[in-house]
Amino acid sequence: MTAGAVLAPLIEELRAAVGAEHVVTHEHQLRTYESDGLLQYAVTPGAVVLPASTGEVQAVVRACHRAGVPFVARGAGSGLSGGALPVEDGVLIALSRMRRILEVDLDNQRVIVEPGVTNIAVSQAVAPDHFYPPDPSSQIVCTIGGNVAENSGGAHCFKYGFTTNYVTGLELVLPDGELVRLGGKGVDPPGLDLLGAFVGSEGTLGVATRIWLRIVPKPESVRTLVAFFGSPVQAGEVVSEIVSGGIVPGAIEMMDNLSIRAAEGYTNAGYPTDAGAALVVELDGSEAECEARFEQVVAICEDAGADSIRVAQDEAERELIWQARKAAFAAMGRIAPNYYVQDSVIPRTRLAEVLGRIEELGREYGLQVANVFHAGDGNLHPLVCYDGSNPGEAERAEECAGEIVRACVEAGGSITGEHGVGVDKKRYMPEMFSDADLGTFQRLRCAFDPEQRSNPGKVMPTPRLCGEVPGPYRRHPLEQAGVAERF
Amino acid sequence: MDLAAALARSEGTVRVRGAGTKRAWTRGEPDVELSTEGLDEIVEHNVGDLTAVLGAGVPLARAQGKFAEAGQMLALDPPDGGATIGGVVAANDSGPLRSRYGGARDLVVGMRIALADGTVAKSGGKVIKNVAGYDLAKLFVGSFGQLGAILEVSVRLHPLPPATATAVARSDDPDALGRAALALSHARFEQMGLDARWEDGAGVVMARFGGATAVAQAEAAQRLLGDAEIVEDDDAVWEAQRAAQRSPSGLVVKVSALQTDLPQLLRIARDHGATLVGRAALGLHWLRHDEGDHMALVEALRGRWAAAVLDRPADLEVDRDGRVDPGARMLAERVKERFDPSGRLI
Numbered sequence: 001m002t003a004g005a006v007l008a009p010l011i012e013e014l015r016a017a018v019g020a021e022h023v024v025t026h027e028h029q030l031r032t033y034e035s036d037g038l039l040q041y042a043v044t045p046g047a048v049v050l051p052a053s054t055g056e057v058q059a060v061v062r063a064c065h066r067a068g069v070p071f072v073a074r075g076a077g078s079g080l081s082g083g084a085l086p087v088e089d090g091v092l093i094a095l096s097r098m099r100r101i102l103e104v105d106l107d108n109q110r111v112i113v114e115p116g117v118t119n120i121a122v123s124q125a126v127a128p129d130h131f132y133p134p135d136p137s138s139q140i141v142c143t144i145g146g147n148v149a150e151n152s153g154g155a156h157c158f159k160y161g162f163t164t165n166y167v168t169g170l171e172l173v174l175p176d177g178e179l180v181r182l183g184g185k186g187v188d189p190p191g192l193d194l195l196g197a198f199v200g201s202e203g204t205l206g207v208a209t210r211i212w213l214r215i216v217p218k219p220e221s222v223r224t225l226v227a228f229f230g231s232p233v234q235a236g237e238v239v240s241e242i243v244s245g246g247i248v249p250g251a252i253e254m255m256d257n258l259s260i261r262a263a264e265g266y267t268n269a270g271y272p273t274d275a276g277a278a279l280v281v282e283l284d285g286s287e288a289e290c291e292a293r294f295e296q297v298v299a300i301c302e303d304a305g306a307d308s309i310r311v312a313q314d315e316a317e318r319e320l321i322w323q324a325r326k327a328a329f330a331a332m333g334r335i336a337p338n339y340y341v342q343d344s345v346i347p348r349t350r351l352a353e354v355l356g357r358i359e360e361l362g363r364e365y366g367l368q369v370a371n372v373f374h375a376g377d378g379n380l381h382p383l384v385c386y387d388g389s390n391p392g393e394a395e396r397a398e399e400c401a402g403e404i405v406r407a408c409v410e411a412g413g414s415i416t417g418e419h420g421v422g423v424d425k426k427r428y429m430p431e432m433f434s435d436a437d438l439g440t441f442q443r444l445r446c447a448f449d450p451e452q453r454s455n456p457g458k459v460m461p462t463p464r465l466c467g468e469v470p471g472p473y474r475r476h477p478l479e480q481a482g483v484a485e486r487f
Numbered sequence: 488m489d490l491a492a493a494l495a496r497s498e499g500t501v502r503v504r505g506a507g508t509k510r511a512w513t514r515g516e517p518d519v520e521l522s523t524e525g526l527d528e529i530v531e532h533n534v535g536d537l538t539a540v541l542g543a544g545v546p547l548a549r550a551q552g553k554f555a556e557a558g559q560m561l562a563l564d565p566p567d568g569g570a571t572i573g574g575v576v577a578a579n580d581s582g583p584l585r586s587r588y589g590g591a592r593d594l595v596v597g598m599r600i601a602l603a604d605g606t607v608a609k610s611g612g613k614v615i616k617n618v619a620g621y622d623l624a625k626l627f628v629g630s631f632g633q634l635g636a637i638l639e640v641s642v643r644l645h646p647l648p649p650a651t652a653t654a655v656a657r658s659d660d661p662d663a664l665g666r667a668a669l670a671l672s673h674a675r676f677e678q679m680g681l682d683a684r685w686e687d688g689a690g691v692v693m694a695r696f697g698g699a700t701a702v703a704q705a706e707a708a709q710r711l712l713g714d715a716e717i718v719e720d721d722d723a724v725w726e727a728q729r730a731a732q733r734s735p736s737g738l739v740v741k742v743s744a745l746q747t748d749l750p751q752l753l754r755i756a757r758d759h760g761a762t763l764v765g766r767a768a769l770g771l772h773w774l775r776h777d778e779g780d781h782m783a784l785v786e787a788l789r790g791r792w793a794a795a796v797l798d799r800p801a802d803l804e805v806d807r808d809g810r811v812d813p814g815a816r817m818l819a820e821r822v823k824e825r826f827d828p829s830g831r832l833i
Contacts, residue, residue, distance in 0.1 A: 180814035190808035196625025246646035440608035
């Protein structure tokens with residue numbers, strides 16, 4: 001039987017739920033959705049459905065639940081871990097039509113959005129006095145729904161935190177189609193923090209259909225500089241000096257020579273192409289504090305022997321400095337036809353040692369490895385460059401990238417800082433987590449999705465069944481007496 | 488003592504305790520009580536990385552003392568009283584620093600836990616940025632140990648500000664205080680704390696600043712407020728805020744409200760003879776009611792907001808959490824069933 005035949009009755013239901021024009025079944029149209037931002041993986045889904053409301057999402061998920069068909073939710077498809085990779089013969093729920101900003105409550109500093117709203121649209125909606133801090137590089141296209149799934153970070157998260165620190169409420173469609181509301185505009189509602197467990201669950205616990213976000217006032221002052229050093233290790237020491245001086249920069253980003261050369265060829269931002277490392281430091285906050293601290297940062301860079309320091313004199317120059325950093329991934333095409341990007345995190349103090357190891361691995365595998373990283377929080381983005389047209393090179397690059405991940409975990413770090421596990425990094429999960437750890441994760445999954453139909457095959461390295469909850473749930477005598485209650 | 492093994496061996500209902508400073512917040516008497524006192528090691532303090540790993544039984548004050556030696560702090564400052572880090576996290580307690588740095592959910596980056604069957608597991612790690620696996624630590628913050636025992640927490644630290652200063656505005660008009668708080672929370676300042684207080688018929692709004700230029704920042708707030716006093720030696724002011732989150736023999740209700748609800752909350756405090764302290768920009772407030780009709784206050788608050796009853800007189804029977812969204816409650820029960828299928832952890 002063809003996939004189409006298995007899904008045929010379900011597709012009829014989906015058409016009834018969202019309108020025939022919002023259900024995609026043609027092979028060539030389905031192909032548009034076969035990958036997310038990580039193009040190494042491609043799976044054609046059985047059908048793509050584009051609901052326009054919570055009610056329609058609920059109808060779609062219910063229909064999938066009844067038919068026993070898995071589903072994957074997708075925002076902009078800009079994720080970098082294959083988190084929105086479709087399931088063959090499954091349904092892909094694209095949330096791009098749910099892009100209304102439902103409420104902007106500046107007095108209470110909250111915004112309520114649908115999942116398809118882009119990250120940048122939130123900051124735009126609350127400008128000029130407020131902003132939404134999590135700012136992934138893809139912020140122009142990536143959606144808040146996707147950000148919630150991945151717990152997205154960005155350049156400013158060392159100081160401001162991640163998506164999880166800004167979500168105060170969620171409306172969810174659970175994998176069986178039930179609608180649940182967690183939190184709202186207020187913080188710390190009584191009861192378990194299920195909201196905190198949902199953010200970053202990579203679409204495996206259900207579909208968020210409405211999201212409450214906290215926004216904050218724009219800083220009074222922003223000062224940005226880029227300093228150039230002989231090597232990333234030297235620049236890394238400067239990062240430690242700054243942080244141990246009690247300064248918390250809004251952003252602190254590093255690029256190595258290979259990334260500088262790639263980005264400079266692409267943006268002409270004026271970065272010297274012979275620099276061993278570029279360190280972008282941005283301070284924000286009150287004007288008085290910003291000025292005082294900025295002078296301290298300049299002095300630290302000078303004392304550490306910076307080859308040159310460029311201070312942004314106006315917003316245009318600040319934009320230019322950032323352009324080079326933000327273009328680093330896109331510009332890598334100038335160095336090699338393909339690259340494999342990693343997202344590991346290390347304790348910042350282990351930087352010199354881990355960079356040494358990465359260099360060694362690059363030599364061992366005969367591949368160029370560029371480094372771009374969020375230096376404040378130790379989040380590395382090593383880009384393993386390769387040419388996919390050379391037989392075996394892609395495999396070698398992947399293996400080299402895997403060794404880099406291992407080196408980071410061994411240094412006390414993590415396999416992923418912001419891109420998520422998805423399909424791409426699930427094989428590394430056992431490097432970080434024991435069987436008991438993974439089994440405990442599975443308990444959460446099973447509470448939300450006992451049949452594991454929501455984004456199956458992601459996050460967990462090997463499939464596990466949920467099984468029944470052993471024994472009947474016993475109410476405690478105190479509960480029965482109404483004296484106590486359970487969560 | 489191996490807490491995980493003790494948990495697995497125990498029979499009947501169990502509760503894990505730290506220093507026992509928040510006993511009134513729990514409900515019901517367990518058959519067995521297990522203590523985290525053996526887990527009292529500061530396992531790691533990674534000065535350069537601004538992180539630490541603490542055994543659940545470490546008294547928070549002891550950890551803070553150690554961090555302060557390196558010019559650092561864990562930005563979690565609930566009323567102290569000898570509480571352990573495990574207890575603070577399990578009860579999701581917090582203090583004035585919450586306004587700037589977030590609560591336990593925002594500062595804990597990893598956790599080691601023991602389930603009722605003795606399974607020991609970890610989630611997160613010890614780096615501040617990490618999205619590998621489910622964030623179970625958030626689920627355990629504020630869980631009161633009902634999903635498992637917290638054995639160890641990894642936290643992110645912050646630099647201690649070199650100096651602090653506080654701008655204090657006073658009024659007995661709830662609306663004026665509400666306006667002052669909103670003006671501060673919407674200003675382009677970076678406040679370490681933004682608190683409100685109401686006591687004995689009068690109130691204050693206070694904004695704390697830290698850094699190399701704390702006084703200059705407080706002066707900017709003073710200009711915004713028009714009429715405010717600057718306190719440079721401000722530790723006592725903030726200590727009083729923390730202290731008012733507890734009542735040794737009376738009632739304390741924690742309310743999750745919105746910024747714009749402040750005047751209404753202040754009036755409720757006034758009308759019921761309660762003391763209010765809270766984080767104005769977060770809408771998170773503690774109403775302390777030492778004597779009088781406790782239930783009338785609880786009902787007035789729960790009529791409009793989510794409100795948890797924390798401290799209470801031993802003879803006052805009232806559930807802690809009040810009304811929870813039915814869907815959220817159903818989901819929480821499902822989580823409880825998976826983590827503690829025999830329902831032993833209370």
